[in-house]
Amino acid sequence: MVKRRRLEAPSTDDLTRIEAEFRSETFDRAASVRGIAPIAQVAADSASQFQPDGADSRAARARAEADAARLHAAQDSGLLMVDLPLEQIDEDAMIRDRMTMGEAEMLELRQSIASHGLRLPIEVFALEQEGRAGQRYGLLSGYRRLLATRGLRDLTQADKYATIRAIVRPRADAGNAFVQMIEENEVRENLSHFERGRIAVIAANHGAFANTEDAVDKLFGSGSKAKRSKIRSFSLIFEELGDMLQFPEQLTERRGLQLATALRQGAESQVRQALSHAAPEDADAEWAVIEPVIRQLDKGVRDPGRGGRPKRPATAHGWLDDKTLRTSSGVTIRRSSDSRGHLLRLEGAALTTELVDSLMLEIRALLER
Numbered sequence: 001m002v003k004r005r006r007l008e009a010p011s012t013d014d015l016t017r018i019e020a021e022f023r024s025e026t027f028d029r030a031a032s033v034r035g036i037a038p039i040a041q042v043a044a045d046s047a048s049q050f051q052p053d054g055a056d057s058r059a060a061r062a063r064a065e066a067d068a069a070r071l072h073a074a075q076d077s078g079l080l081m082v083d084l085p086l087e088q089i090d091e092d093a094m095i096r097d098r099m100t101m102g103e104a105e106m107l108e109l110r111q112s113i114a115s116h117g118l119r120l121p122i123e124v125f126a127l128e129q130e131g132r133a134g135q136r137y138g139l140l141s142g143y144r145r146l147l148a149t150r151g152l153r154d155l156t157q158a159d160k161y162a163t164i165r166a167i168v169r170p171r172a173d174a175g176n177a178f179v180q181m182i183e184e185n186e187v188r189e190n191l192s193h194f195e196r197g198r199i200a201v202i203a204a205n206h207g208a209f210a211n212t213e214d215a216v217d218k219l220f221g222s223g224s225k226a227k228r229s230k231i232r233s234f235s236l237i238f239e240e241l242g243d244m245l246q247f248p249e250q251l252t253e254r255r256g257l258q259l260a261t262a263l264r265q266g267a268e269s270q271v272r273q274a275l276s277h278a279a280p281e282d283a284d285a286e287w288a289v290i291e292p293v294i295r296q297l298d299k300g301v302r303d304p305g306r307g308g309r310p311k312r313p314a315t316a317h318g319w320l321d322d323k324t325l326r327t328s329s330g331v332t333i334r335r336s337s338d339s340r341g342h343l344l345r346l347e348g349a350a351l352t353t354e355l356v357d358s359l360m361l362e363i364r365a366l367l368e369r
């Protein structure tokens with residue numbers, strides 16, 4: 001028979017010991033006060049462990065955030081200079097406005113960079129897609145500086161010429177990119193009349209502008225009305241004879257305007273035919289081929305073998321001689337000079353007071369450039 005165990009009431013010492021053990025096994029924090037939910041206990045525990053930063057730490061963090069914001073703003077605005085590997089720059093991302101690069105000029109530029117470093121950074125823009133050779137940037141301005149630096153790298157194999165200092169400009173639309181290139185070269189380089197007309201036609205053909213007229217107005221908007229009119233004349237020369245002329249960038253302003261006038265009168269086929277049978281060695285020789293065609297057109301010679309009712313000979317217009325120009329409206333302009341300066345005499349029924357006032361303003365704009 002199993003002996004039954006006798007139960008006895010715990011003593012005061014036993015109760016004290018049991019209560020102490022119970023307390024040691026439960027959450028011993030002020031938050032465990034009766035009536036507070038467990039999530040509140042967790043929040044109170046986290047708050048008790050948080051150590052707030054001091055004033056110096058908060059000020060340092062604020063300065064770092066402000067510096068980072070200014071850095072990003074400067075980068076987005078194209079105000080930061082970076083050193084870019086030459087292989088990452090595509091100089092053909094845009095059609096250039098310069099046609100020729102003189103070897104003497106390039107040699108002088110290479111010598112300057114070798115002696116004094118690159119004093120002026122080039123300007124680039126990020127390409128939407130990588131170029132054929134993995135380029136990441138398109139050249140906006142600094143074509144000659146880029147070529148000179150590449151020439152020094154190929155010549156010396158020096159690591160310092162493997163990169164070039166550049167400013168990454170914000171991405172612009174095609175029209176603005178052409179305008180930026182023109183503005184840079186108009187200031188730093190002497191573009192020929194033909195180069196100005198050529199880039200206007202190319203920019204329009206690439207869809208950057210509505211047409212050549214719009215391209216000239218936008219690209220050379222800071223120029224006078226007379227200057228833009230001349231550029232349009234050379235644009236016409238590029239459109240109709242750009243593939244035939246061998247020395248177009250050496251066309252003087254006067255010769256170019258004469259040629260443009262002849263082209264507007266329909267002389268394209270005659271000029272192209274004359275150039276196709278010639279092999280000029282320089283610009284003067286090329287003009288010697290073109291000029292007779294222009295003079296023949298100005299004379300307005302009528303074939304006597306043609307029948308029909310005799311017509312009144314058309315009044316010749318264009319350059320009548322070295323000092324006389326007659327416009328299609330019948331106005332004759334003669335120039336002369338004396339000890340005090342140059343004189344222009346205008347004659348013709350089309351001259352009005354308003355027209356003369358407009359001419360005065362155009363002359364003023366030309367002289368104040």
